[in-house]
Amino acid sequence: MSAPVSDPFIEIRQLTFRRGDRVIFDGIDMDIPRGCITAIMGPSGTGKTTLLRIIGGQLKPDAGSVCVDGKDICRMDRAELFGFRRNLGMMFQSSALFTDLSVFENVAFPIRVHTDLSEELIRDLVLMKLNAVGLRGARDLRPSELSGGMARRVALARAIALDPDLIMYDEPFTGQDPIAMGVLVGLIKALNGALGTTSLLVSHDIHETVSIADQIVIIADGKVIGEGTPEQLRAVPSARVRQFMHGEADGPVPFHYPADDFAYDVLGELT
Amino acid sequence: MLGLLRALGVRFLDWLGALGRATLLWASAMLGLPRWQDVRLVVTQIYYVGVLSVVIIALSAFSIGAVLALQFYTQLARFGAEDAVGIGLALVLLRELGPVVTGLLFAGRAGSALTAEIGLMKTTEQLSSMEMMGVDPLKRIIAPRIWAGLISVPILTAVFNTVAIWGGFVVGVNWLGADPGGFWSGMQEGVEIYQDLVKGMIKSCVFALLVTWVAVFQGYDAPPTAEGMSLATTRTVVISSVLILATDFILTLVFYGDF
Numbered sequence: 001m002s003a004p005v006s007d008p009f010i011e012i013r014q015l016t017f018r019r020g021d022r023v024i025f026d027g028i029d030m031d032i033p034r035g036c037i038t039a040i041m042g043p044s045g046t047g048k049t050t051l052l053r054i055i056g057g058q059l060k061p062d063a064g065s066v067c068v069d070g071k072d073i074c075r076m077d078r079a080e081l082f083g084f085r086r087n088l089g090m091m092f093q094s095s096a097l098f099t100d101l102s103v104f105e106n107v108a109f110p111i112r113v114h115t116d117l118s119e120e121l122i123r124d125l126v127l128m129k130l131n132a133v134g135l136r137g138a139r140d141l142r143p144s145e146l147s148g149g150m151a152r153r154v155a156l157a158r159a160i161a162l163d164p165d166l167i168m169y170d171e172p173f174t175g176q177d178p179i180a181m182g183v184l185v186g187l188i189k190a191l192n193g194a195l196g197t198t199s200l201l202v203s204h205d206i207h208e209t210v211s212i213a214d215q216i217v218i219i220a221d222g223k224v225i226g227e228g229t230p231e232q233l234r235a236v237p238s239a240r241v242r243q244f245m246h247g248e249a250d251g252p253v254p255f256h257y258p259a260d261d262f263a264y265d266v267l268g269e270l271t
Numbered sequence: 272m273l274g275l276l277r278a279l280g281v282r283f284l285d286w287l288g289a290l291g292r293a294t295l296l297w298a299s300a301m302l303g304l305p306r307w308q309d310v311r312l313v314v315t316q317i318y319y320v321g322v323l324s325v326v327i328i329a330l331s332a333f334s335i336g337a338v339l340a341l342q343f344y345t346q347l348a349r350f351g352a353e354d355a356v357g358i359g360l361a362l363v364l365l366r367e368l369g370p371v372v373t374g375l376l377f378a379g380r381a382g383s384a385l386t387a388e389i390g391l392m393k394t395t396e397q398l399s400s401m402e403m404m405g406v407d408p409l410k411r412i413i414a415p416r417i418w419a420g421l422i423s424v425p426i427l428t429a430v431f432n433t434v435a436i437w438g439g440f441v442v443g444v445n446w447l448g449a450d451p452g453g454f455w456s457g458m459q460e461g462v463e464i465y466q467d468l469v470k471g472m473i474k475s476c477v478f479a480l481l482v483t484w485v486a487v488f489q490g491y492d493a494p495p496t497a498e499g500m501s502l503a504t505t506r507t508v509v510i511s512s513v514l515i516l517a518t519d520f521i522l523t524l525v526f527y528g529d530f
Contacts, residue, residue, distance in 0.1 A: 056403050078407075085405035096400035110404045113411075 009034035009166065009198040010055060015064035017047070017054060024050055026222035027064065032215075037192050037199040039213035041206075041244065046219045048202040049093070052168045055200070056090060057081040069165065086114050089159030089167040089197075093174060095151040097143040103130070103154050104139040110161045129157040133187060149180025153187070160191055166198050167191075173205045181205070185212055206245065218244055293488040300413040300487075312415035313422070320381035320416070321423030325430060327380055328373060332431040335372060336438025339363060343439075344447045353443075354453025358461035360439040365462065365471040366527070369432040371519050374478030377424055378511035382486035385416055386507040389490025390500045398491075413487050420483030421476065428475035470526045477518060482511045 010032035017025040024047040032038045040048045053059045055066055057073045065072050068084070076084060097106050107126045111117060117125070130136040133153040143151060152172060159167055169188065173181050189212045192199045203209045209216070210230040218226035218233070218241055226233050226241035233245055240252040259265065343356045389412065392398050398408040436458075443449045462468065486507045493503035 058399065058402060082402075082405045082407055085403055088403060088405070090400065090403040092396045092400055094396050096396035098397055099395070110406075113404070113406050 007034050008032055009069060010200070011065075011067040012055075013065045013067075015054070015061050015066065017050065017059070017061045023222050025061070025064075025219075028219070028222070028224050030217055030224060030227070032198060032200060034198050035192075035196055036214035037188065037201060037212055038215045038217065039201045039203060039209045040217050040219065041203065041209065042219035042225075043244070044204075046221070048219065049170050051219070052090070052170055052200065052202060056085065056088060056168065086110075086162065087165050089162070089164040091152070091155045091159045091167070091169045091172055093171040095143075095148075095155040097146075097151055097154055097158070099143050101143075102139065103135065103141050103143070103146070106143070106154060107157045107161055110158065114162060125161070126157075129161055130154075132160070132191070133157045134183070147180075149176050149183070152176065152180070152184060156184070156187060156191075160195065160197075163195055164197060166200065169199065169201045169203070171202055171204070173203055173208050181208060188212060220244075289488075289492065292492060293484065296409065296413065296488055296491055297417070297484055300409040300417060309410070309415055309418075312411070313418045316415045316419030317423055320377075320385065320419050321427060324377060324380050324423070324427055328376055328427050328431050329434045331372065331376055332434035333438035333441075335368060336360065336364070336435030336440075337442040339368075339435070340439035340441075340443035341447070344443050344449060353447075353449040354457055356439065356443040356449050356457075357454035358457040360436060360443070361458045361462050362467060364432050364435050365467045367471075367519070367523070369428050369435065370471050370474035370478055371515060373424060373428040373431045373475060374482060374515040375512055377420075377427060377479070378482045378486070378508055378515065381420070381423075382482045382507045382511050383504045385420075385483070385486040386490040386493070386504045387500065389413070389416075389487055390493040390495075390503050393491065393493065394495040394500065413491065416487055417483045420486075421479045424479030424482070425472050425475045428472065432471075470522075473526075474519065474522050477522065478515050481514045481518060485511045485514065 008031035010030075012028060012030040012032075014027045014029065015025045016023070016027050040051060042048055050059060054061055055068065055073070057076060061074060064074075066074055071084065073081065073084060097103075098109065101109065104126055107129050108122050111122050111125055115122075127136055127139070130139055133156050135150060135153055135157065138146070138150065138154075143154070146154065156172075172184055172188065176184060185208050188199065188201070191197070192212075201209060201213065213230060215228065216226070216230055216233055217224055220240060226236055226238060226244075228236070233241055236242065236245075243252060339360055340356055343359045344353055347353050347355050347359070389398075392408075392412065398412065401408045401411060440451075440454060444451045444454050489503040489507045489510075493499045
C-alpha cells in the first residue's frame with residue numbers, strides 16, 4: 001500500500017453506498033492527490049462510474065464523507081452543488097454531446113452559461129480548446145457527423161472549456177481504435193500537465209491507463225484492494241491485484257457468473 | 272385474494288410515488304421562473320411545440336368545423352332554423368371542442384415529442400452532463416418546455432376555434448346556402464365573452480398544464496432503455512388524453528353545471 005497523500009485534492013472517508021440490498025462501497029477510504037492523474041480500476045460492476053457520480057454530487061452516499069478541495073460535497077445543497085460543479089469537467093463514456101448543437105456550440109455551452117464573456121472572446125476560447133484536441137476544423141459539424149473518437153475529443157474539449165480544477169474521465173478509451181486511443185492518451189497526459197488539473201480516470205484498459213496514471217486505485221467487492229503507483233501495484237503480492245494488473249481471465253475474481261455445475265446444467269439428472 | 276390486495280397496494284404506492292416525483296419535478300423547474308436569460312429558450316420551444324403544431328391544428332379544425340356545420344345544418348333545416356348554425360357552432364367550439372381537441376392534438380404531436388426528446392437526452396447522458404457542468408437541467412430543459420406549452424396551447428386553441436368557425440362558414444353558408452347575416456349575427460348575440468370565450472381559454476390553460484406536465488415527467492422519469500422510451504411516449508398520450516377528457520367534464524360541471 002502507498003503512503004498517505006500529503007495534499008489530497010479529494011478525500012473519501014468511510015464511504016458506504018448501496019443500491020437496494022446490494023452494497024457497492026463498504027466504508028472505503030481514498031485520497032486523490034492534487035495535480036496528478038489517478039486511475040480508478042476494477043472489474044465491471046464494482047461501481048467505478050458510481051464513484052465518479054458520488055464525487056460529482058449526482059449520487060448521495062448512505063454514509064461517509066467526500067471532501068473535494070476541503071469542501072464536503074455530501075453536505076452541499078442543490079445550489080452549492082451546481083456552484084461546485086462549475087469547477088469540474090467530466091467526460092462521459094457516451095461523450096454526451098448535445099445533439100441539437102454544433103461542435104462549436106457544444107464547447108461554447110459551459111462558457112456561455114457560466115461567464116459573461118464577449119462573443120469574440122468565446123470564439124477564441126472555443127477555437128483554442130478545439131485546436132488542443134485537433135478538431136478546430138470540425139467546429140461546424142453536428143455530433144451525428146462525428147466518429148466515436150472525434151466525439152470523445154469534442155467531449156474532452158468541452159470538459160476543459162472552463163479550465164476546471166478537477167477533470168473526471170469515464171471510460172475514455174472504450175471502443176476506440178488504436179489511433180484514437182493513442183491520441184486520447186496523449187491528450188489526457190498533455191492537458192493534465194498543461195492545465196495543472198487533478199484528473200480522475202476510470203478505465204479498464206490496463207496498458208493505456210498504466211502509461212499515464214500517477215496513481216492507481218483498484219476497487220473490488222466494495223473495498224479498495226490495491227492503491228499506489230503502477231510500479232508499486234505490479235509488485236503487490238495480492239493475487240487479486242495481480243490478476244487485474246496482468247489481465248488474467250481467471251483467479252480470485254471468477255470468470256464465471258455464479259451458476260450450477262456445468263455438467264449438471266447440460267446433462268440434467270443423467271449425471 | 273391477499274396477493275391481489277398486495278399487488279393493488281404496490282401499484283397504488285408506485286402511482287403515489289410517481290405523483291410525488293412529478294410534483295417535485297414541476298415545482299423545482301418552475302420555482303423562480305421565468306428568468307430573462309431563458310426567454311430565448313422559451314421562444315425556441317414555442318416554435319417546436321407551438322408553431323410546428325399549427326398545420327395539424329388548422330387542418331383538424333377545418334374538418335371538425337365543416338362536419339359540425341353539416342350536421343347542424345341538416346338537423347336545423349328540418350325546423351327552418353338554419354341561421355342557428357353559427358351560434359351552435361361557436362358555442363360547441365368555444366366551450367368544449369376547441370380546448371379539448373386542441374389539447375388532445377397537442378398531446379399527440381407535441382407531448383409525445385417532448386417525452387421522446389427528454390427521454391433520449393436522459394438516455395444519452397445529456398442531462399447528466401449538463402448537471403455535471405453546473406447547469407440545472409430542470410431550469411434549462413424542463414422549465415422552458417413547460418412555459419412554451421402553457422403559452423402555445425391557448426394560442427393554438429384560438430387558432431383552432433377560428434379555423435373551425437371558418438370551416439363551418441364555408442360548408443354552412445358557401446356550400447349549403449345558410450344566410451351569412453344570420454350565421455354571424457346569431458354568433459354575435461349568443462356568445463358571451465366571459466361565459467364562453469374566457470371559460471374556454473381557462474380550460475385550454477388547464478389542459479396545457481396537464482399535457483406538458485405529464486410529457487416532461489414521463490420523459491424525465493423514463494427508464495433509459497428502448498422499451499422505457501416506447502412506454503413513456505405511449506403513456507404521455509394515453510394519460511394526457513384521459514386527463515383532458517376527465518378534467519373537461521369536471522370543469523364543465525363547475526363552469527356550466529346548474530346546481
